[in-house]
């Protein structure tokens with residue numbers, strides 16, 4: 401590709417299931433704006449092999465980097481966060497930096513101008529870019545407010561009880577957080593532990609990047625984007641929503657059965673429940689949620705993952721749910737439990753889906769709202785607490801619980817209540833559905849024609865890259 405007028409774009413998503421689809425979709429959008437552009441997705445061989453790109457996917461090169469998780473005390477073959485328990489995450493984040501020499505070797509072998517677009521957790525790629533005169537962009541697959549607050553919380557450690565239960569963020573005093581919104585491992589962080597050190601590095605690298613792309617919409621998150629500008633020192637480009645293709649294959653169950661079941665229910669009547677690709681609630685919470693669902697009297701489709709700290713490979717234990725729960729709700733045609741990977745985007749797009757009980761992962765929020773489906777929030781970790789704040793501010797979310805520790809209690813009555821409010825013919829429910837429709841239209845408008853705000857933004861970004869590498 402020497403002599404090509406476009407930069408060679410090297411996409412480098414973090415090794416986590418939720419991060420890769422957005423990078424793939426970004427590759428497609430780059431191709432639409434610059435047909436013929438060379439885009440390479442870099443990851444581990446196993447992750448690349450697991451991608452099943454549809455034949456219609458725009459041309460993308462794949463480049464595999466060697467990765468040996470066992471060298472870092474991790475299970476061999478574990479090269480995605482989804483393969484690990486939470487307590488192994490920090491070792492995994494640290495291990496991921498061992499990709500650096502191979503990544504650097506790949507970048508230095510490209511003869512045309514290079515633009516690296518890397519995950520925030522691969523911030524060290526900014527140093528690689530500098531050494532090889534490449535342009536460096538950070539692509540945040542999460543939302544603007546969520547990331548700005550998450551980084552800021554990491555920068556101001558420790559969060560001790562002395563601060564009280566509620567405290568304003570030093571960087572952004574108008575943002576007031578409650579202790580229950582600080583992930584447990586951040587509450588435990590002293591500043592001198594491995595997590596603190598890791599995030600200190602991530603944040604310091606943020607300040608070396610040349611540009612920031614964010615999976616959000618300018619009109620919906622202008623204040624969050626402003627906060628991010630202060631974090632990174634450059635004006636972020638809002639290029640969202642960037643959504644996964646609805647065709648992600650699912651291995652472990654019968655999708656057709658799910659859609660037959662949904663087809664048999666009235667419009668907007670079903671509550672969809674999922675806590676994302678790597679989180680789960682604890683066994684007591686599962687039981688209480690199940691009882692609340694029964695009490696709500698509404699149909700539900702629940703993607704079950706084993707409770708916190710347990711492994712799906714050990715099988716599902718009946719004691720995680722109230723006795724007879726699955727049989728009772730199945731017989732009444734009221735409940736469908738899905739074990740494994742659910743076709744989430746297609747479920748949210750189905751007319752029978754009326755609300756989404758979600759851990760508020762950013763992809764989940766975008767996927768729900770772009771289909772006009774309001775959210776019952778149960779944030780569990782990372783920046784999910786702050787994503788939930790954004791959705792509450794948009795008027796499309798009520799929070800039912802926070803966290804998945806033993807200390808986070810959810811009451812059956814609260815579940816039934818929230819489900820009734822959001823899905824029922826209540827004033828609040830109607831307002832949330834209307835607001836979700838407004839957000840959905842804003843998301844469509846962002847990519848409608850060349851004048852949509854995200855189309856303008858991605859074009860602006862490319863222009864900036866082309867000028868700087870010329």
Ligand code: UDP
Nearest residue numbers: 418676677678741742744745761762763764
């Ligand atoms: N997802 C899915 N089926 C599942 C669980 C998750 O398709 O059973 C997809 C979901 O559609 C979303 C992504 O996985 O695109 C999860 O991303 P999110 O940011 O919501 O949460 P994370 O998993 O990163 O915590």
